[in-house]
Amino acid sequence: MANPTAAMLVIGDEILSGRTRDANMYHLAQRLTEAGVDLCEVRVVSDKAEAIEGAVRALSAAYDVVFTSGGIGPTHDDITADCVARAMGAPIDVREDARALLASHYASRGIEFNAARMRMARIPEGATLIDNPVSVAPGFTLGNVHVMAGVPDIFEAMLASVLPTITGGRPLLSQSLRVDRGEGEIAAPLAELAADFPDLSIGCYPFQRDGAFGANVVIRGQDAGRLHAAMARLSEMFP
């Protein structure tokens, strides 16, 4: 059985302007690999409605599951929920369950539940809430799209609660070998190996250290036996 396919949509001018270095993509990529879900594409778009809606439509149609990050806070540029609702053809308004969550959170802390904070209770019809153990304002799942916060610790917490609901395939295993030769010498034997093991993914990641060239060869696959066989061949090639 093929692994489920996934895409990620990062929403945020702060990434595109270089103000912030993305952390959520890196985190998601690692968790999905462990879970046996293939992350096939990531897009980063700005806080513009057309950009967000277009990307949600394209990714939601092309992959089994989509994760979004960012744009669900209380400020004027937090438009992700409304954009996802439009892209998926769902009506959206303040929803009672989300409103109640936020109301009790703010009441218990003596914080005013104002109009800006009420924005965070806008949830599309038919969506399931995603728990936010850090600051309560929920994410949501609508169809195959999981809408999550951009703040890394909240993103990670939301992902942890969503991941078990996704039926992953077999986890991707990987092994690597450091080869102290230039990539140009590794390339031909590696192409042969790749041809003999079409079920494995074989990558070559060059580095330069103290003036010498080398590369890490990484072999990935779901079958431990095949992986070991390929690694054994690789070790013979580059003893």
Add this chain to the structure above:
Amino acid sequence: MANPTAAMLVIGDEILSGRTRDANMYHLAQRLTEAGVDLCEVRVVSDKAEAIEGAVRALSAAYDVVFTSGGIGPTHDDITADCVARAMGAPIDVREDARALLASHYASRGIEFNAARMRMARIPEGATLIDNPVSVAPGFTLGNVHVMAGVPDIFEAMLASVLPTITGGRPLLSQSLRVDRGEGEIAAPLAELAADFPDLSIGCYPFQRDGAFGANVVIRGQDAGRLHAAMARLSEMFP
């Protein structure tokens, strides 16, 4: 005059599998912002021909300039040059100028110029070479697409030689103010500010530190006078 628009295409299974944390996107975003070029979209795709070609076509049509990162080495999964050529409708083969560069480099170091290394001399017709001061194998510019290496120090060196050829707009200026209040309290005044300064981009980036909520409000724009006026209003709002 509006700033030129740009997109980036990162090619590499190693990013999507979580093995490597992207560095080139972060670097490019910062350099483009300084240069007055608006980075509008980033896509990360795997080492698959259809994925690369589709993304090159879409981004090259939608933005003034496109930067690609990765997939131009000598190994079997380095298919970027051929994919970009096909996407842009250009023939591709080993080109004499690139072959000569590589041949002299390898000859001077006593390294065999084998078939795998010859792959790096495949350059589309009509493309201009991009200098690689680190390991010689060149990138290239074809139409509005700049094809560069994925290894960060080579990517950075190639970008440095390409950037001056792109006529940037006015650099984007930014100023920020740390506000020690929850984002929900900052939101309403900030929406007012954004409405009064539609020419500026106003972002709010929440954080939580020692249990207290706060946010960095960042205002970006090309006109220093307008930026200062907006910052002054912001400081009045949150003294």
